[in-house]
Amino acid sequence: MREIRATVLENKRIADEVYSLTFAAEEEIVVRPGQFCMIGVGGFPLRRPIAVCKAEGERITVCYRLKGGGTRALAREYKTGEKLSVLLPLGNGFYVKESEKKVAVVGGGVGIFPLIAAIRAYSKHKQVYAYMGFRGRAAVCMEYEMARGEKLVIATDDGSVGFHGTSVQAFMQDVDEIKPDVVLACGPTPMLRALKSAMHGRNIPVYVSLEERMGCGIGACLVCVCEKTDGAHARVCKDGPVFEINDVVL
Amino acid sequence: MADLSVNLCGVTLKNPVIPASGTFGFGREFDEIYDISCLGGVATKGIALTPWGGNPVPRIAESSGVILNAVGLQNPGVEKFIAEDLPWLKGKTRVIANVVGRTMEDYEGVCERLNGLVDFLELNISCPNVRCGGMAFGIRPENIEEITARAKAKCPSTPLIVKLSPNVESIPRNAQAAERGGADALSLVNTFTGLAIDIERRRPILANNTGGVSGAGIKPIAVRMVYEAAHAVSIPVIGMGGITCAEDAVEFLMAGAVAVQVGTQNFTDTRACPKIIAGLNEWCDAHKVARVADLTDTLQFNG
Ligand SMILES: Cc1cc2nc3c(=O)[nH]c(=O)nc-3n(C[C@H](O)[C@H](O)[C@H](O)COP(=O)(O)OP(=O)(O)OC[C@H]3O[C@@H](n4cnc5c(N)ncnc54)[C@H](O)[C@@H]3O)c2cc1C
Ligand SMILES: Cc1cc2nc3c(=O)[nH]c(=O)nc-3n(C[C@H](O)[C@H](O)[C@H](O)COP(=O)(O)O)c2cc1C
Numbered sequence: 001m002r003e004i005r006a007t008v009l010e011n012k013r014i015a016d017e018v019y020s021l022t023f024a025a026e027e028e029i030v031v032r033p034g035q036f037c038m039i040g041v042g043g044f045p046l047r048r049p050i051a052v053c054k055a056e057g058e059r060i061t062v063c064y065r066l067k068g069g070g071t072r073a074l075a076r077e078y079k080t081g082e083k084l085s086v087l088l089p090l091g092n093g094f095y096v097k098e099s100e101k102k103v104a105v106v107g108g109g110v111g112i113f114p115l116i117a118a119i120r121a122y123s124k125h126k127q128v129y130a131y132m133g134f135r136g137r138a139a140v141c142m143e144y145e146m147a148r149g150e151k152l153v154i155a156t157d158d159g160s161v162g163f164h165g166t167s168v169q170a171f172m173q174d175v176d177e178i179k180p181d182v183v184l185a186c187g188p189t190p191m192l193r194a195l196k197s198a199m200h201g202r203n204i205p206v207y208v209s210l211e212e213r214m215g216c217g218i219g220a221c222l223v224c225v226c227e228k229t230d231g232a233h234a235r236v237c238k239d240g241p242v243f244e245i246n247d248v249v250l
Numbered sequence: 251m252a253d254l255s256v257n258l259c260g261v262t263l264k265n266p267v268i269p270a271s272g273t274f275g276f277g278r279e280f281d282e283i284y285d286i287s288c289l290g291g292v293a294t295k296g297i298a299l300t301p302w303g304g305n306p307v308p309r310i311a312e313s314s315g316v317i318l319n320a321v322g323l324q325n326p327g328v329e330k331f332i333a334e335d336l337p338w339l340k341g342k343t344r345v346i347a348n349v350v351g352r353t354m355e356d357y358e359g360v361c362e363r364l365n366g367l368v369d370f371l372e373l374n375i376s377c378p379n380v381r382c383g384g385m386a387f388g389i390r391p392e393n394i395e396e397i398t399a400r401a402k403a404k405c406p407s408t409p410l411i412v413k414l415s416p417n418v419e420s421i422p423r424n425a426q427a428a429e430r431g432g433a434d435a436l437s438l439v440n441t442f443t444g445l446a447i448d449i450e451r452r453r454p455i456l457a458n459n460t461g462g463v464s465g466a467g468i469k470p471i472a473v474r475m476v477y478e479a480a481h482a483v484s485i486p487v488i489g490m491g492g493i494t495c496a497e498d499a500v501e502f503l504m505a506g507a508v509a510v511q512v513g514t515q516n517f518t519d520t521r522a523c524p525k526i527i528a529g530l531n532e533w534c535d536a537h538k539v540a541r542v543a544d545l546t547d548t549l550q551f552n553g
């Protein structure tokens with residue numbers, strides 16, 4: 001984990017309200033899939049947590065959806081050549097055991113972005129089945145990256161592309177056929193809840209990456225906690241963002 | 251190279267820059283980014299007698315130039331601090347243990363347990379508590395004097411800093427109440443109570459509804475309050491509230507502070523504290539100030 005002054009290489013719109021930002025770190029940075037960074041946006045006291053999509057040596061790519069003032073300023077003001085203050089790599093990231101050969105990834109909303117890093121990493125040595133949910137055609141992006149595995153199902157809420165429904169529904173149609181050894185998921189809390197109840201009793205480990213508002217991003221301030229099923233609090237930024245689905249209260 | 255060291259209650263700090271309580275944990279995480287032994291001291295996360303779980307999330311919100319937090323003083327309790335964090339932190343820099351409680355006895359217990367073990371105790375009297383019907387001890391002068399006296403009786407060997415709340419009628423009167431109670435130093439300001447609203451949902455952003463406002467936007471109010479406190483008492487004052495750079499720290503020193511704390515800026519810029527230390531040195535050199543301690547209380551009010 002370190003704080004770098006990165007240089008923006010590219011910051012471009014890739015879908016409706018979605019941008020892809022690539023920056024050059026000062027040196028090679030090793031990032032595990034599911035880890036994230038905290039990006040400083042000029043004029044905003046809090047850095048924005050964004051998952052790392054791609055890490056290729058010094059080149060790091062993140063993708064973000066326009067939400068409020070911070071992401072809008074990031075899209076508007078950080079052109080090629082601008083400097084960016086970034087803390088990375090943060091959090092635990094996904095962990096897939098050597099013995100787990102079939103990996104299913106289920107994503108929705110901005111949750112698809114950390115999963116792209118997982119698809120890139122695990123499709124080299126494992127069979128990856130991807131189920132990715134979008135609002136509609138205009139929101140679909142990064143198909144090329146998502147299609148690296150055995151299978152890709154794009155699900156849209158309005159049915160304009162692919163499966164008509166949620167990525168969880170699409171995945172549950174296939175789960176008994178593909179029999180994944182492990183499931184990695186990221187997306188809005190209702191989606192994760194649906195996945196948790198659908199996977200209940202199946203005896204397949206499911207790891208979810210959570211989102212929470214953050215202060216420091218490095219584990220010091222206790223702003224970003226989630227509740228564990230044993231009643232304890234865990235820090236999403238340091239102990240997470242990835243947790244076993246049965247260990248956390250969703 | 252200016253002399254950055256300052257003397258606080260007879261204890262030398264290598265420089266006047268201290269990360270503020272609650273924004274720095276116990277220093278471990280920041281030490282992964284930079285060597286925290288460069289700091290004048292570390293004000294720890296508030297420590298209670300027993301572990302506290304804190305508030306539900308969201309615990310943080312942002313507004314122009316400020317943030318609001320309602321962490322609810324989640325902390326591991328004094329025994330875990332002594333067993334796990336203090337041995338790690340001790341010797342690296344001065345340890346300022348921030349103390350929280352819901353009752354007088356909570357505060358007394360923590361002070362007694364940490365007496366002689368840390369360099370300073372800092373009493374956070376802004377927490378809502380049972381005794382004052384949910385209101386903080388730190389609002390009324392009579393409550394401040396009582397809690398200070400009772401805490402000080404339990405920590406005779408460790409200098410006691412009383413951290414003042416800004417959500418009060420009179421800073422000078424509260425500062426004097428702490429001094430009468432036996433405080434060895436004061437620190438201020440804690441956060442201002444605020445409310446941020448999600449207008450789409452017509453609900454507060456924070457689960458706790460209200461939260462403490464901190465960050466750059468509070469600085470002028472904090473500087474005024476530090477000036478008022480420093481001129482009402484003869485014990486040293488540590489200033490904070492919205493410090494983002496060395497120049498901000500100089501303002502607090504000129505207003506009467508002996509040292510400063512930096513909170514929210516640690517989130518904006520993880521290396522804020524070492525940058526402010528370096529900046530203070532540069533500022534002193536550029537202004538031919540040989541010792542940073544010479545800046546304290548040098549403000550001249552217009553006639
Ligand atoms: C570990 C992690 C990884 C993330 N990865 C991505 C990603 O790859 N792509 C992407 O588009 N988004 C991602 N997000 C969500 C992203 O952080 C928010 O959309 C963003 O912070 C919104 O900032 P804003 O200023 O546009 O919105 P505002 O609503 O104006 O932000 C106000 C404050 O709330 C915080 N906030 C608002 N929404 C969220 C949220 N969902 N999660 C955490 N903090 C929030 C902001 O950081 C800021 O402090 C991730 C969040 C986390 C915690
Ligand atoms: C997330 C957060 C947690 C805090 N926790 C504590 C605490 O435990 N005890 C305390 O005395 N002050 C606490 N504070 C207040 C700060 O120590 C400081 O007084 C305040 O933030 C003003 O300084 P700043 O504007 O530089 O942040 C907290 C502040 C923040 C932002």
Ligand code: FES
Nearest residue numbers: 215217221222237
């Ligand atoms: S954001 Fe500070 S502990 Fe997670």
